[in-house]
Amino acid sequence: MIVARPEFCDRIFQHFGDRIADGGAGIDMHSIEVGPEHVVELCRYLKDTPALSFDFLSDLCGVDFYPDSPRFQVVYHLYSLAHGHRLRLKCRLGDPPRAPTVTGVWATANWHERETFDMYGFVFDGHPNFKRIYMWDGFEGYPMRKDFPLRGYKDAYNPYGEEKGKA
Amino acid sequence: MTNVTVLQETKQENGISQEVLLNLGPQHPSTHGVLRLILQLDGEIVKRTEPFIGYLHRGTEKLCEHFTYTQIFPLTDRLDYVCPPSNNLGFAMAVERLLGIEAPERSQYIRVIMTELARISGHLLIVGALPMDLGAMTVLLYVMREREMVMDLMEMISGARMHTSYIRIGGVREDLPEGAVERIREFCDILPKRLFDYERLVAKNRMFLQRTKDVGVIAPKDAIDMGLSGPNLRASGVDWDIRRDCPYEIYDRVEFNVITRETGDCYGRWICRIDEMRESVRIIEQCLEQMPDGLFQVDMPTIAFPVDKDQLACSMETHIHHFELSAYGFKVPKGEVYTAIEAPKGELGYYIISDGSEKPFRVKVRAPSFVNLQILEGKIGNMKYLADLIAVLGSLDPVIAEVDK
Secondary structure, eight states: OOOOOOTHHHHHHHHHGGGEEEEEOOSSOEEEEEOTTTHHHHHHHHHHOTTTOOOEEEEEEEEEOTTSSSOEEEEEEEEOTTTOOEEEEEEEEOSSOEEEOOTTTOTTHHHHHHHHHHHHOOEEETOTTOSOSSSOTTOOSOTTSTTSOTTOBOBTTBTTSBOTTOO | OOSOEEEEEEEETTEEEEEEEEEEOSEEGGGTEEOEEEEEEETTEEEEEEEEOOTTOOOHHHHHTTSOTGGGHHHHHTTSTTSHHHHHHHHHHHHHHHHTOOOOHHHHHHHHHHHHHHHHHHHHHHHHHHHHHTTOOHHHHHHHHHHHHHHHHHHHHHSOSSOOOOEETTEESSOOOTTHHHHHHHHHHHHHHHHHHHHHHHTTOHHHHHHHTTSSBOOHHHHHHTTOOTHHHHTTTOOOOHHHHSOOTTGGGSOOOOOOOSSOSHHHHHHHHHHHHHHHHHHHHHHHHHOOOSOSBOSOTTTSOOSOTTHHHHOHHHHHHHHHHHHTOOOOOSEEEEEEEEETTEEEEEEEEEOSSSSOSEEEEEOHHHHHHGGGGSOOBTOOBHHHHHHHHHHHOOOHHHHHO
């Protein structure tokens, strides 16, 4: 069952024109595609416009489309407490992946972005406390990437891991 | 004092004042698991808190990409291990939406009963654990009695006390066993009286009140900004409950109140949970009243395991389906979905991208505890001393298994 395109989308497209693209309808919510250069401006607009007021960032995560190009994508799931509507933003990123931080818009993005960096190696410019969150400092590689082996790489602590260089 | 990092030393009239870094955890009874906090302390005054997480990181999301959809359920059990049915339900709903199917009515009622029982079990634990963190041991010992009743019910219904894996794609694994309805009713009769006792034990205790009232106040604006959800958000006066505002399953057919408190302090978060359990009891009672007879699982042999196990011995068709389902799983149409449910800890979201194969391309778990814990780095009013921090941490009710995924 496809969710109908919400009316507020027209308003967003009117304001941003061809800087954003329609990501199409989904079975859960509508999505909008945007480039990394416009993400912060769009987020701020979505949060501060009273008719939209997406004040709650539900989730922020990375996706790896290896071996496709552009390889990466960062996905934002927004919710509006006042209006009860949801929206998904997608932002395709090249390799190496870089995007501006949205911690200035929603403070909750802080840990989400750290997690995305930890797992996928996305760099969020302007993040106030940018470091790994789950893995320890000095861990090499980004575990959630599709080319990272499930068992990890072989080392002294991980005898069952894969040899490096063997794909 | 040994092995203390001294950040700053100032000479005062009555001695030397040192600002030090203190390591709290990762193994500490008041951190509810393996959570490590680095505290910058000036005497007993907390200047800065920084949580270090990841000691329980198991790579659930990575594992999900290598498992079939059915195999993922045991992994979801282990996220918020205090209330597994909620985790199962979120995942099952996400996959069902991708498949475009809906669980039969009876199973939806059973699911809601199970998740509400799980909510009671989770809330009971924290209602006892917060006073214990503050030195009132008694309540925890008593709530374990009721929690044990929930565990017994879980065991009776699903066969397992903790990691139930009971809610499956397209329904539940088995129908409610004989006598389960009566046992649940019995429990629903007992619990409200006991809750009244617990409230009397602690809620008017002067020491407990002094440690929690007006301590760790989170303003509604900050709570929303930091992505708080569940009772933690509602205790700050934000009236939002996914069960009411975007109802899933049969929540639109039952009556219940969304519990809020205006204070936003530790006491508010604690008392919110007690009242929420009363509402859960109401929901369960209504479900038992309304629950119709019928299927407890969709009648789709390619998705759900056979109901009649005897068929496996005599029907070749059933046998083939069972084998295929166990060995290869089933294909899920290409697409993506984000489903959010009101788990006991807050908004539990599953974002699944399917590439059309038997295994998900990407599973992202929006774990409520992960987001809730972040507030420790944010603005919390009236959290001056180290002892206040323990109260705040306890009142946030983080489950570290869910934080670390």
